[in-house]
Amino acid sequence: MTNLVISCLPGVLGKQGYINRLMTLVEERFGIHPSQQVQRKLERILDVLPDEALSEWVNQLIALPATDNEWLSLVESLTVHETYFFRDKPMMTMLREDILPSLINTKISQHSHHIRIWSAGCSTGEETYNIAMLILEILLAKGEAVWQTSGAVVTRPCWQIEILGTDVSRQVVRSAKEGIYANFGMGAFRDMTTDYWKYFEKHTNVNQGLVGVDYFQVHSSLKRFVSFRQHNLLAHLPPETNFDLVICRNVMIYFQVETKRQVQELFYRALDPNGVLILGGTDEQFWPERYERQFGRGGCWYVRK
Ligand SMILES: C[S@@+](CC[C@H](N)C(=O)[O-])C[C@H]1O[C@@H](n2cnc3c(N)ncnc32)[C@H](O)[C@@H]1O
Structure with missing residues (x-):
């Protein structure tokens, strides 16, 4: 038009x-x-x-x-691309202790080991990799995944885990795919505890101007579960459908009410019945009749009816 x-x-x-x-x-x-x-x-x-x-x-x-x-x-x-690992710790705790364990237990009880997650407005990928780490931690604790002596983490072969990160910006999608993060100042790791360093490989920069600066690359065994794609949330179709979980935080704060409603329509279409929608702490959910709201330690989430 x-x-x-x-x-x-x-x-x-x-x-x-x-x-x-x-x-x-x-x-x-x-x-x-x-x-x-x-x-x-x-x-x-x-x-x-x-x-x-x-x-x-x-x-x-x-x-x-x-x-x-x-x-x-x-x-x-x-656009603003600010993001970091374990952003909004209470929300991350809720994912780790309530939402993801429940999702994984349901999958196990249904003998369906296929998990599909969409991180919408993922910026440089920290949120997307973060979810992959949390899932693997749960699978490791259940004996459904192991660390190999090579330093790689592998799940039992029955697990098929797909975590898609999308963003309107091609630049951040490129950098998310690389999965390389620096560790200085208010960087990507500011809120990450040392337990998760095992998912990264440390490199030291030898390029002129940055000699001696350390950077950390997401381990290839974690990257296997994650993919990234450019996608505009105002497109009329979601990038894919049949997701178990859609997470969209710190994105809709820049949108007007009508746009938020339109974007949330997309999330509804992307989710499977019983799929979980997670929004940012200040985001309103505009379709209460379509979801059951559940409360946890770090706020709430929405289960698609
Ligand atoms: C502040 S970052 C949030 C990153 C991550 N979700 C977090 O909470 O840390 C917001 C991201 O939303 C993306 N974004 C803004 N408008 C968008 C749109 N229409 N479609 C897809 N992504 C969009 C921006 O490019 C930016 O990378």
């Missing part, structure tokens, strides 16, 4: 006019609400363009579909 307005744009809207137009389109196509912060970022991006190039670039951009690289590059610069 937005493409229809292309030719109607006046030749000269003025910088603020272009910013307003772009912010409206960014919200329509990606759900990102035009906050002051988004506006400032957009201003900085447009500042580097000479005035003559501005109208041409904006008009070209408006004509392109939301899947085009130009749009994705722009959205990458406007």
